[in-house]
Amino acid sequence: MIYAIFGKILAKQTKTIILEVNNLFFEIFVTNSFINKTKIDQDIKLFTYLAVKEEAFQLYGFESEEELNYFKLLKKISGIGPKSAINILSLVGINNLEKAILEKDSNVLTKVSGIGSKIAEKIILELKGKIKATIKTYTSIDDETTIDALTSLGYSMQESRQVIKKIPDNMINAEDRVKQALKILSGK
Numbered sequence: 734m735i736y737a738i739f740g741k742i743l744a745k746q747t748k749t750i751i752l753e754v755n756n757l758f759f760e761i762f763v764t765n766s767f768i769n770k771t772k773i774d775q776d777i778k779l780f781t782y783l784a785v786k787e788e789a790f791q792l793y794g795f796e797s798e799e800e801l802n803y804f805k806l807l808k809k810i811s812g813i814g815p816k817s818a819i820n821i822l823s824l825v826g827i828n829n830l831e832k833a834i835l836e837k838d839s840n841v842l843t844k845v846s847g848i849g850s851k852i853a854e855k856i857i858l859e860l861k862g863k864i865k866a867t868i869k870t871y872t873s874i875d876d877e878t879t880i881d882a883l884t885s886l887g888y889s890m891q892e893s894r895q896v897i898k899k900i901p902d903n904m905i906n907a908e909d910r911v912k913q914a915l916k917i918l919s920g921k
Contacts, residue, residue, distance in 0.1 A: 735792065739778045742771055748819075750794070752777070761794040762816070764823040782808075784815040793819055803827055810859050812852050820845050821856075834860050878907040879914055888918065 738761075740754035745768050752759045761779060771777060779794030780801040793815055795801040800822060807818035821830065824845050833841035834857050842853035876897055883893040896914045904910050 735781045735783050737778060737780050738792075738794070740776070742773050742775050742777060745771070745773060752779070752794075759792055761792045762819055763794045764800075764819060766823065766826070767794075767796055782815070791815065795822075800827060803830065806860060806863055807856065810852075810856055812855065817845070817847055821848065830860075831864050833857065834864055876910070879910045882907075882911045883914055883918075886915075892918070 738752065738754055738759065740752040740759070742750050743753050743758065744751040748765075748768075749760050749762050750768065750771070752761055761781070763779070779796070780798050781795070782793045782801060782804060784791045784793065793804065795804060804815075804818050804822060807813050807821055808815055813821075821842065825833070825841055829841055833839070837857055839850055839853035839857060842848050842856055843850055848856075879897060879900075880890070880893045883896070884890060888896075893914070896917050897910070899917050900910050900913050904913055
């Protein structure tokens with residue numbers, strides 16, 4: 734098994750990158766967000782999963798072990814193959830996937846090509862006990878209070894949501910979160 738790989742990006746395609754590692758060239762399936770934020774000639778490390786099929790070996794790459802672990806969890810679900818799993822991570826992302834599971838919102842998952850309502854509900858059911866939700870994974874009551882406070886002060890909904898992502902995880906009190914958000918927005 735190839736656990737991780739380090740090399741230089743030679744080319745980017747729609748769903749894959751070509752990575753040079755000691756004069757070997759690997760085509761690796763990656764998420765859309767990874768393709769968008771990387772550059773050709775950039776050195777990168779990817780955590781990998783090798784899918785062995787009768788007709789091909791396919792390598793899937795992830796920025797973090799957490800992303801790799803979610804990929805493996807998704808792939809274990811009947812009806813979800815490696816391409817569907819990486820599409821879910823590409824289009825939904827880990828945070829939105831966790832949120833969908835915690836809130837039992839199958840609509841988020843059905844936006845992914847090839848994922849119908851039955852498969853989406855199956856994903857939610859099978860992953861519900863396996864995810865490790867963090868304080869910031871989904872919009873909590875404190876986050877809603879923070880957003881309400883910021884929008885009442887004249888900040889847009891989008892600005893408010895973006896700044897919430899920058900608030901440290903250990904700040905869980907709504908009042909502290911509003912103060913921190915205002916500091917971030919004012920640039921202090």
